[in-house]
Amino acid sequence: MVHAVDASLASSKHTSEALDVDAVAETVPVLDPAPLSAEEEAVALLRIAAEVEGAAMAQYLFAAGSLLPDVSLAVAGFDHPILSNDWYDLIRDIAKQEMGHLITVQNLLLSLDAAPHLDRENFPLESPLYPFPFKLQPVRLESLAKFVCAEAPREVPATDQSDFAEAVEQAKIVVGEVSRAGQVYERLFWLFQDADAPQQPWLSVKNPFPSWPNWHVDPAKMAFNQDRQAETTEWRGSDSGDPPDSAVYVLQVRDKATAREAVYKIGLQGEGPVGEPGVTHFDKFLRVYREQRALAQHAGAPAFARNQADDPSVGLNGPATITDPKALVWAQLANTRYQMLLMDIALAISVGLAGTAPGTTATRRHFYTWAFSEMVGTIKPLSAELRQMPLILGGSADGPLAGVPYELPNEHLPSNVTDQLQYLRDRVAESTNLRARIASTFAPTPKQKSLLTQMAGVDATIVDKLG
Amino acid sequence: MGTVYKIHPAIGIARVGNHPSAFFVGPESHDSRGVEIDASGNESAVARYKEDGRIKRQAARFRVFKFHQDEAGHLELVDEVTADDAEIDWRVDLCNRKSALDHNPAPGHPAEARNVGITDRDTLIIRNNGPVTISGRDTPPKEFNGQFLGKPVYLGELRTDGKGRLLVLGGRGTSESVPPAEPLNSFANNDKWHDDVSDGPVTAVVTLPGQDPVVVHHPSWVIVAPPDFAPAIGAIVTLYDVAFQAAIEKGALTAEARPSFRRHIKPLIERAGSLRWVNDFHRWTSIATADMNALADTGGANASLRQQIAMRLKSPGLDRFNMPSFMKSYLDQWASGDFVSDLSDADVPTAVPDQLDRAALEACVGNNFYPGIEASISLKDKDIYARPFRLDHTNLGQVFPGCLTQIMAVPWQADFIECDDKVWWPSQRPDIAMIDANDIPGSEAGWADPLLIMDHQGMVEHAQQLGFVVPAINNAGEPVFVEQDRDPKFPRDQAILVAGGENAPVKG
Numbered sequence: 001m002v003h004a005v006d007a008s009l010a011s012s013k014h015t016s017e018a019l020d021v022d023a024v025a026e027t028v029p030v031l032d033p034a035p036l037s038a039e040e041e042a043v044a045l046l047r048i049a050a051e052v053e054g055a056a057m058a059q060y061l062f063a064a065g066s067l068l069p070d071v072s073l074a075v076a077g078f079d080h081p082i083l084s085n086d087w088y089d090l091i092r093d094i095a096k097q098e099m100g101h102l103i104t105v106q107n108l109l110l111s112l113d114a115a116p117h118l119d120r121e122n123f124p125l126e127s128p129l130y131p132f133p134f135k136l137q138p139v140r141l142e143s144l145a146k147f148v149c150a151e152a153p154r155e156v157p158a159t160d161q162s163d164f165a166e167a168v169e170q171a172k173i174v175v176g177e178v179s180r181a182g183q184v185y186e187r188l189f190w191l192f193q194d195a196d197a198p199q200q201p202w203l204s205v206k207n208p209f210p211s212w213p214n215w216h217v218d219p220a221k222m223a224f225n226q227d228r229q230a231e232t233t234e235w236r237g238s239d240s241g242d243p244p245d246s247a248v249y250v251l252q253v254r255d256k257a258t259a260r261e262a263v264y265k266i267g268l269q270g271e272g273p274v275g276e277p278g279v280t281h282f283d284k285f286l287r288v289y290r291e292q293r294a295l296a297q298h299a300g301a302p303a304f305a306r307n308q309a310d311d312p313s314v315g316l317n318g319p320a321t322i323t324d325p326k327a328l329v330w331a332q333l334a335n336t337r338y339q340m341l342l343m344d345i346a347l348a349i350s351v352g353l354a355g356t357a358p359g360t361t362a363t364r365r366h367f368y369t370w371a372f373s374e375m376v377g378t379i380k381p382l383s384a385e386l387r388q389m390p391l392i393l394g395g396s397a398d399g400p401l402a403g404v405p406y407e408l409p410n411e412h413l414p415s416n417v418t419d420q421l422q423y424l425r426d427r428v429a430e431s432t433n434l435r436a437r438i439a440s441t442f443a444p445t446p447k448q449k450s451l452l453t454q455m456a457g458v459d460a461t462i463v464d465k466l467g
Numbered sequence: 468m469g470t471v472y473k474i475h476p477a478i479g480i481a482r483v484g485n486h487p488s489a490f491f492v493g494p495e496s497h498d499s500r501g502v503e504i505d506a507s508g509n510e511s512a513v514a515r516y517k518e519d520g521r522i523k524r525q526a527a528r529f530r531v532f533k534f535h536q537d538e539a540g541h542l543e544l545v546d547e548v549t550a551d552d553a554e555i556d557w558r559v560d561l562c563n564r565k566s567a568l569d570h571n572p573a574p575g576h577p578a579e580a581r582n583v584g585i586t587d588r589d590t591l592i593i594r595n596n597g598p599v600t601i602s603g604r605d606t607p608p609k610e611f612n613g614q615f616l617g618k619p620v621y622l623g624e625l626r627t628d629g630k631g632r633l634l635v636l637g638g639r640g641t642s643e644s645v646p647p648a649e650p651l652n653s654f655a656n657n658d659k660w661h662d663d664v665s666d667g668p669v670t671a672v673v674t675l676p677g678q679d680p681v682v683v684h685h686p687s688w689v690i691v692a693p694p695d696f697a698p699a700i701g702a703i704v705t706l707y708d709v710a711f712q713a714a715i716e717k718g719a720l721t722a723e724a725r726p727s728f729r730r731h732i733k734p735l736i737e738r739a740g741s742l743r744w745v746n747d748f749h750r751w752t753s754i755a756t757a758d759m760n761a762l763a764d765t766g767g768a769n770a771s772l773r774q775q776i777a778m779r780l781k782s783p784g785l786d787r788f789n790m791p792s793f794m795k796s797y798l799d800q801w802a803s804g805d806f807v808s809d810l811s812d813a814d815v816p817t818a819v820p821d822q823l824d825r826a827a828l829e830a831c832v833g834n835n836f837y838p839g840i841e842a843s844i845s846l847k848d849k850d851i852y853a854r855p856f857r858l859d860h861t862n863l864g865q866v867f868p869g870c871l872t873q874i875m876a877v878p879w880q881a882d883f884i885e886c887d888d889k890v891w892w893p894s895q896r897p898d899i900a901m902i903d904a905n906d907i908p909g910s911e912a913g914w915a916d917p918l919l920i921m922d923h924q925g926m927v928e929h930a931q932q933l934g935f936v937v938p939a940i941n942n943a944g945e946p947v948f949v950e951q952d953r954d955p956k957f958p959r960d961q962a963i964l965v966a967g968g969e970n971a972p973v974k975g
Contacts, residue, residue: 074774081774369921457963
């Protein structure tokens, strides 16, 4: 696995010249080991992009889930009331767009003949290529501040600079310096350029590799795995013609031009230095940040978010913070389903348009169908259940409350299909045991029973197809 | 200057159902959910939407009205024309051409050219061999029978009531592939599949005693749509609103200078608030419980509340939600206090023809067309209308049998199953349902459970076993909505396989 490291740890090739940029004081992050070709560099950056997108999706979903429904307040200085439903929709939509980015990044990896990559940043290092360490937090000023900083454009508009500077300071309190996620995409766009001259559609990209002329992907080394790439319709996504405000881009990559288009479209939504005013993730998070700040200063303002604990955990990689036994087993089940989701995605883009996964009767359609079942039919309602449960034994409904931990084991997720299939089978077995424990020990409500039934249907289907 | 005959509603809505004979007539006024007609011709409000566990079809009823036209062209209603007054010969041409769609309708629209490998496109169009005609009183059914790839498909039938009014009934909700067990891969486009929704023109010839036959001057259209599983719950934006906006754009109607709270704002709030019974219960609470007296007050004290609700209504969090501009303007005006505060005013009687036009379309969804549920995005196009709410039958390029449903999902059940964490049209296809009127929201359950998202085949097989969300009164005397008539043979707590092997593949 390629890890990003700080410029000071650079081994060779790239210099650490400062980019002519912004308030976040970027350094020039390099990769270790140093890539030997532009293609290698692109693959390494795409793996980082996948980790960043996957982590962002989970953190944004957790934050959105922390919001109480239907709370509102009129606050002086705003031309509209502040609505919790509005925040929820906005953050949830961003999470969905990150999902599209994650899938598009997989297509970019496949086009370079690299394996799909669904891991997260397992061993966080001090690297400016990762915005901030993974940490689940409910919506509050500091968590919003780090989201603002991570999604910031290269050049923050003058009207936003004051608030942005404040957000940078807020974020520093909890996570330190936050890097822009967009710098990864800038580099990728450059790598997919044909030459060093600025190229459509992202003419403003500055050379991130000034010491390496013509550091671009060889077109002959692209366009692989066309039949494995995720299709827009499979993931209920949007094509490149849809407006960035609402589109969930799932784009296929046929050549360098379409690779540039894919990277650019991701940038348009928030992680690049370009973007349309009011529709980028940066703009949206900054808006929520401003509103949250106003709420915090408003005497008697109602709570917009639940008293949910940061980073609820079941003890997968350390001590469990969830000690309420019922919440613990539900959270374990949520982790299992999250891991199944990642494996479903990986398998959906490991199996070509024709044929089945080796040794099974499952086609790629099965895998992306199961992925949707997890996203919408399982993890979302599990989140709704867990955020009502006390975190600690003897805790109350006032909190601190639990949540979906979105935990992955310390070891990497399997990268070959045979291992991925076995991993999925193992998770199904785990899920079956956990469901049985819940049913026998924790008297599930009718709604919870229905959710368990839904999962049983998916599990039985997977067993039926995978054996 | 003369007599003009018009059929109303201008667009009527029928809905499919699997009961072999039971049906009800769809909404014909704002406060009606429809009526049933007994063997003696007596009409009573529809009480249940299923009989013997099967869904009753919703009939679209059409009537002829006589108008006097003055020299300036203005029409004045004279009266309805029934079989008491004249012989009325009805003529309807239902058509389902979904599977013959040969183009991609618009950028970003989910429909695509279908069955492109089948060159004989006529074999994909389900249509009776010629229009079906009917006349007289209480006339027995006359059927529409077409074919799909050589397989007979029943599209519905015509009847008349005791007054000689036309009743159009659609299909029985049958969706199949030819040959059987073709995969259902998409929520919108599935080759070799068909359903039995349809649409087409409704015309009539009126013959008064001793006079020559007259072809009605303003013919109508009928849409046969999927069932409405929450018939008393309306969409935030209805098809009436969509057609109204088109009429504004055509210059045929104008929005009022100041919105009326009672007529323009309150219904919108009520429709949105009622979504709590079919979507996220807590999410719609503040709208559902809003104080109408406060909202009807133009004073500044309630400005913030008005603004909050206006914002929610304009951005309710529904997928691909699109509110017509006249509605947004009304909401903006209301939020700013520029509206007529008329909550307590008496209703101004509406002429029956207008009531019929409005009630039919108001029961349909206009929020989002991806592709939609009753009718497609084409109803936003002002050019398909001859006049407000009425299609232009002379515009043969756009208005032809099957034109309104051809870009809808085939089969409709495939679209029906794909709910989301946001929602599309919960007013027709509930996301949730309350099971116990006395345990709310504790008895909330997934409406389609145990069907899983993207299990298209599952919805094809089980849609008509699902329940209807209907009004009820709980033990505390409070009005609530609960599920009714869910088939007990399709329990929620029984896990089902999404996939059934190669002959019934996972749908997605």
